[in-house]
Amino acid sequence: ISAAKGGYKHFMQKEIFEQPRTTTDTLRGRVDIEHGRVTLEGLALSEEQLAQIEQIHAVACGTAWHACLVLKYFVESLARTPVEVDYASEFRYRSPVLRPNSLLLALTQSGETVDTLAAMAEARQQGIPTLGILNAIGSQASRLADGGVIYIHAGPEIAVASTKVFTGMLMAGYLLALQIAQAKGILTPAQMQTHLQSLIELPGKISLLLKDTSLYDHLAEQYHHVTDMLFLGRWVNAPIALEGALKMKEISYIHAEGYPAGEMKHGPIALIDERMPVVCIATRDPVYEKMLSNIEQVRARGGRVIALINPEDTQIREKADHIIEVPSTTPLLSSILNTIPLQLFSYAMALRRGADVDQPRNLAKSVTVE
């Protein structure tokens, strides 16, 4: 087992550190920078069929569901195609209305999650094609995906808490958004080139985020006794806040809530006091100023702010109790980079609390029964 961990203490830690490579592998052979084109080899739908898609339904469970939420921003921004996101367990029982020219997108690492498989079966029954964004090869989901499969190629993920698969799903989701935009003629080859260039720069930026992780040990030293935490983000980073909170509760057993920051005033603000660390995702994007005022509101109530910012930031740097620097990228792709510090923080907290990082209590890697 310790050999399988390749010198790392836990599989989760190993899988976090594999991300520069796994995100590269998701892109491999699919990106043609020179011509500004994307080719997802596993699609069973032609460019003409892709061009006709009017609605996407994205379904998944757990961390993969958060990936669906991010993918909605990617596809709606880049390919101007509406995306509805459902928990697979809700979708299957709500008699979903699936119009012609829609597509079901199923995100699942294992390809064996029972609710996600049932959602795929529902789409098939209604005559709607299903496309899978999958990791494990040869799963049940791969057989049900009549619209094709995009493998993320992250390799086996052993830790129960998903890390490298989440970022892999986002990379694949971005490629899919570009592929649909290309099919619909929404982006010119030159615009595609710009997007692809930003995408291929991500693995190197992930490496930078993994260089020195001592900050997370310091944060864990200071905060490991807390009972509650709040994670806030807006726009494409709102789902990243949800994922940060999920990771924290899964492995450290600290009660953590993720919220779109704009909703803070409609509830969570009542909980904020000096015992409540608030992780704020505040890298540069169109809603930066809004995040800034959310941070001021947290501070005014005594909350401790741990902020994710870009290196060139000056405004939030002064206001936060702690800052985590994240390399700059495009606003949409910031979601992928911002994920990494939140993984490292939850890992450090779990470690400091002596929790069983790879096998958290009551959780399973894949939920194959209802």
Ligand code: G6P
């Ligand atoms: C379980 C795992 C999660 C995972 C979810 C969906 O809850 O603990 O890490 O995100 O299942 O799994 P899937 O294999 O469908 O991606």
